[in-house]
Amino acid sequence: METVIRVDSLGKTYGETVAVEEVSFEVGRGEIFGVVGPNGAGKTTIIECLTGMRSPDSGTVEVLGLNPLKNGDDLRRRIGVQLQQAALPDRLKVREALELYSTFYDSPADWRGLMDRWGLTEKRDTVFSTLSGGQQQRLFVALALLNDPEVVFLDELTSGLDPQARRASWDLVRDIRETGKTVVLVTHFMDEAETLCDRVAVVDRGNLVALDTPAALINGLHAESSLSFSTSNGFDPARLRHLPGVSEASRERDRIVVRGESSLLAPVAAELDRRGVAPRNLKMEQATLEDVFLTLTGREMRD
Known part of the structure; x- marks a missing residue:
């Protein structure tokens, strides 16, 4: 895979505060690359x-x-950036913003097409100050795509959005990648990173503490899965403890909980069927990227 971003021993301090320390990674063309971490990471x-x-302050970035500093003008023609902290004049209309920003580029993308693709056509004559938070976010993404960039940086794209708007945004991020672009996604939503990203970099206290695919990071926890269900009779959970992949089976209140390997569902279901037991309200829980995140960064509150 062609490398489009290369970071080698990046360091940055603000006075005595170390913001980033010796961070290194590469991003390949066509990836959705996630950067996750606690506040202030x-x-x-x-x-x-x-x-x-x-x-x-140290290291190299390409x-x-x-070089983003030495070749800034050339780079800005080839990347798109949506920042979490961004704003437009209150009275600027959606179509005015897109039309204005399109004049900044020699060969801009069709701003009307972007307006339609990001669900803003009905808001074309709405001023920025009266757009909802989700509409403002979508407008900033559309603006970031006006120059038809090769690499797109999305910073907390779905922060403050309702569940429906978040899921719709996920589909649009996938669409961006399908057009051949590389996406760098900064997020604090672990389900978002797990769903969208090909690889995830976990950053904590300025250090890169993990970098891999979501699946590999989850598997690296070696965390047990759990299967819980209720039954209409007094089924003894001890009858499940001998099954392959099962490490523990017990009754917790009115439910039976079975713990073990991620493959435990099949043998447990087969054994229940053999004994004529019909499980109700069956629920399977497996480790997630959020578990990885909490294991690596801790559970204490961060400001």
Whole structure:
């Protein structure tokens, strides 16, 4: 896979505060690459260094073979950036913003097509200040795509959106990748990273603490899965303890809980069927990227 982003020993401090320390990674063309971490972990600083908005104190950064600081003008023609903290003039209309920003580029994408694709056509004559949070986010993404970029940076794209709007945004992120673009997605939603990202970089206290596919990170926990259900009779859960992949089976209140390997569902279901037991309200729980995140970064509150 062709490397489009290369970060080598990136470091950035603000006075005595170390924001990023010795971070290194590469991003391949066509990836959706996630950057996750607690508040203040250094995620935004990394993105700002990648897009030329901040100067690293140490290390090297290349995006599309360009130095973001030395070749800033050339790079900005080839990347798109949607930042979490962004704003437009209150009275600027949606169509006015898209039409205006399209004049900044020699060969812009069709702004009307972007307006339609991101569900903004009905809001074309609505001023920025009266758009909902989700509509504002979609407008910023559309603006980031006006130059038909090769790499798109999305910073907390779905923050503040309702579940329906979040899921719709996920489909649009996939669409961006399907057009051949590379996406760098900064998010604090672990389900979002697990669903969308080909690989995820976990950043904590300015350090890169893990980097792999979501599946590999989850498997690396070696965490047990659990299967719970209720029955209409006094079934003894001890009858399940001998099954392959099962490490424990017990009754917890009115439910039977079976713990073990991720493959435990099949043998448990077969054994229940053999004994004529019909489980009700069956629920399977497996480790998620959120479990990885909490294991690596801890559970204490962060400001």
